[in-house]
Amino acid sequence: MPVEFNVVVRMKKRLEEVISREKLSKFLEESAKFVFAEARERAPVRSGKLRESISLVKVNDLHYVVGSPLEYAVYVERGTRPHIIRPKRARALRFVVGGETVFARLVRHPGTKPHPFFAHALQKYRAQWRKIWKSVMGGG
Numbered sequence: 001m002p003v004e005f006n007v008v009v010r011m012k013k014r015l016e017e018v019i020s021r022e023k024l025s026k027f028l029e030e031s032a033k034f035v036f037a038e039a040r041e042r043a044p045v046r047s048g049k050l051r052e053s054i055s056l057v058k059v060n061d062l063h064y065v066v067g068s069p070l071e072y073a074v075y076v077e078r079g080t081r082p083h084i085i086r087p088k089r090a091r092a093l094r095f096v097v098g099g100e101t102v103f104a105r106l107v108r109h110p111g112t113k114p115h116p117f118f119a120h121a122l123q124k125y126r127a128q129w130r131k132i133w134k135s136v137m138g139g140g
Helices: 003-018 021-042 049-053 073-078 117-137
Strands: 055-060 063-067 083-085 093-097 100-104 107-109
Touching (some): 021 117, 063 117
Antiparallel strands (some): 055 063
């Protein structure tokens, strides 16, 4: 077992000694809901498919996953470098530019700028987690 994982396991056990499992579970649930809502709010919208694909999955009481199964979500999040696009099943690429159909053997794509909607959701969470903690745990 890697050292980092041992530390996480020890921290989890210590937290469970100090805080009830129910409260810890509620804190993690509220945290996951916050990140989910922020990621959906910040996701770019062209067709709405990416935003709608963002999901919140409860694996167990202490494990939630927020993400998107769409293959291109990571490219939207991190951006892309300039690259060449070639046809996979045909002799030429076909696309429309300015209302005109264009055929090309390859396209030199300039790349895309990152739109880090998940990273921004996590940054906002980092600024808010204490408020979520206090609302679940009570007190100041």
